[in-house]
Amino acid sequence: MSIEEQNKAIAKRYYQEIMTEGKLDVIDELMAPDFLFTIPTHPEPFIGPEGFKTLVKMLHSAFLGMSIVPSDLIAEGDTVCGRWTGKGNFAGGPLLTVLGPVPAPGKPFEIDGMTWLTFANGKITKSLANEDTFGLLKQTGIIP
Numbered sequence: 001m002s003i004e005e006q007n008k009a010i011a012k013r014y015y016q017e018i019m020t021e022g023k024l025d026v027i028d029e030l031m032a033p034d035f036l037f038t039i040p041t042h043p044e045p046f047i048g049p050e051g052f053k054t055l056v057k058m059l060h061s062a063f064l065g066m067s068i069v070p071s072d073l074i075a076e077g078d079t080v081c082g083r084w085t086g087k088g089n090f091a092g093g094p095l096l097t098v099l100g101p102v103p104a105p106g107k108p109f110e111i112d113g114m115t116w117l118t119f120a121n122g123k124i125t126k127s128l129a130n131e132d133t134f135g136l137l138k139q140t141g142i143i144p
Contacts, residue, residue, distance in 0.1 A: 004075035007119045011073055011080040014117065014124060019068040022060040024053050032123040039129040043098045052127075062095045062104060063088035068113075080117045085110060086131065090140045102142060109139040 001009075010030055017026040027049045037046040037055060046055045060066055066088035074081045087110040094101035113131030117124050137143045 004077070004080075006122065007078070007080045007117070008073050008075045010119065010122070010124065011075075011082055011117050012070070014127075015068050015070050015082065015084065018056060019059075020066065022056055022066075024056065027053055027056065030124055032120060032125045035123075035125060035127075037127045037129070039131065041097045041131070041133050058093070058096060061093040062090060063109075064091050065089055078119045080119070082115050082117070083112065084115065085112050087111070090136075105140045105142060107140040109136045111135045111139075 013026065014030060017023045018030070031049045031052060033048060035048055035052060037052050042055075046052045066086070068084050068086045070082040070084045072081075072083040087108070089106070089108045090104050091106040092104055094103050096102075111132040112135075113129060115127055115129040118126040118128075134143075
């Protein structure tokens with residue numbers, strides 16, 4: 001199996017086991033100690049497996065029934081780019097953003113996004129994400 005295929009297999013586990021199922025122990029297995037996660041809606045990056053666990057717990061607390069399902073995974077060298085659909089019901093706890101906490105309006109959403117995963121030695125070192133935050137806020141009634 002090529003390195004690209006190995007990285008894609010790990011990326012599939014990232015989306016299914018971590019982002020959709022919220023399995024925190026898998027973060028320790030798949031992430032490098034210096035792992036870095038960034039997304040425009042959060043003021044600071046999430047660093048290391050423990051920092052990323054904070055994000056995953058917050059997302060699963062805010063977005064009940066959350067799933068992130070990749071529709072395309074493209075691998076080249078040490079990078080896997082994934083286009084995905086995320087959905088759930090924003091009916092749990094608040095979402096922490098660059099503008100502060102956003103309380104849950106109790107409404108469902110479905111958005112798309114992209115994530116660039118970088119790998120080294122079979123571990124994910126970076127996750128750089130971009131999502132349709134405007135769509136999420138509009139669908140859930142946070143903005144008209």
